[in-house]
Amino acid sequence: GENVEQHPSTLSVQEGDSAVIKCTYSDSASNYFPWYKQELGKGPQLIIDIRSNVGEKKDQRIAVTLNKTAKHFSLHITETQPEDSAVYFCAASMRPGTASKLTFGTGTRLQVTL
Amino acid sequence: DGGITQSPKYLFRKEGQNVTLSCEQNLNHDAMYWYRQDPGQGLRLIYYSQIVNDFQKGDIAEGYSVSREKKESFPLTVTSAQKNPTAFYLCASSIFETGRNEQFFGPGTRLTVL
Numbered sequence: 001g002e003n004v005e006q007h008p009s010t011l012s013v014q015e016g017d018s019a020v021i022k023c024t025y026s027d028s029a030s031n032y033f034p035w036y037k038q039e040l041g042k043g044p045q046l047i048i049d050i051r052s053n054v055g056e057k058k059d060q061r062i063a064v065t066l067n068k069t070a071k072h073f074s075l076h077i078t079e080t081q082p083e084d085s086a087v088y089f090c091a092a093s094m095r096p097g098t099a100s101k102l103t104f105g106t107g108t109r110l111q112v113t114l
Numbered sequence: 115d116g117g118i119t120q121s122p123k124y125l126f127r128k129e130g131q132n133v134t135l136s137c138e139q140n141l142n143h144d145a146m147y148w149y150r151q152d153p154g155q156g157l158r159l160i161y162y163s164q165i166v167n168d169f170q171k172g173d174i175a176e177g178y179s180v181s182r183e184k185k186e187s188f189p190l191t192v193t194s195a196q197k198n199p200t201a202f203y204l205c206a207s208s209i210f211e212t213g214r215n216e217q218f219f220g221p222g223t224r225l226t227v228l
Binding site: 001004006009032034036041042043044045046049089093101102104105106107 | 118154155156157158159162172173204206215216217218219220221222
């Protein structure tokens with residue numbers, strides 16, 4: 001089955017700096033890669049996703065890049081703000097368009113300090 | 115207001131008791147999922163359902179059971195056979211869309227076995 005590894009497990013940055021979180025996946029058949037943000041005591045919320053036919057996607061301060069050859073994808077947050085502090089999860093999925101399983105990474109706790 | 119509701123938010127049970135966690139969605143989504151989240155780990159899939167009266171085991175189904183009698187509802191029963199049930203349980207739903215599997219999460223139920 002699919003295996004997703006995520007690094008780092010914790011990340012501390014100063015407000016205004018950039019943050020990068022990296023994930024690798026094992027199954028070359030995976031073709032959908034979402035990123036979720038989870039605040040304390042709440043359910044995860046989708047912040048951005050990318051399909052395998054796209055190399056990069058950007059939404060305001062958040063961007064995701066995908067390298068299918070190397071089987072890794074990354075989340076980039078620019079101009080970080082205190083409200084970006086949360087746990088971020090990457091995930092990978094096969095078989096889009098069905099109730100396919102999302103395999104999650106182990107999460108990155110991002111702390112943005114003033 | 116569309117969304118996913120889970121109840122209760124906190125749940126306590128004694129060892130040897132079965133307990134049922136509720137999950138309801140009014141998003142008209144076809145698929146529903148149950149995940150378990152433990153500290154320092156990603157989300158792990160327990161069960162999922164693509165349509166009413168149909169469900170499949172996820173990666174950690176042992177000790178759990180589900181039903182899908184209505185499109186809106188997907189309750190999870192944690193049985194006494196689950197050896198380590200204390201965890202944060204998340205319900206999600208998704209709509210089929212080519213190329214994506216965007217899952218929307220509920221707020222979660224924290225189960226503690228005393």
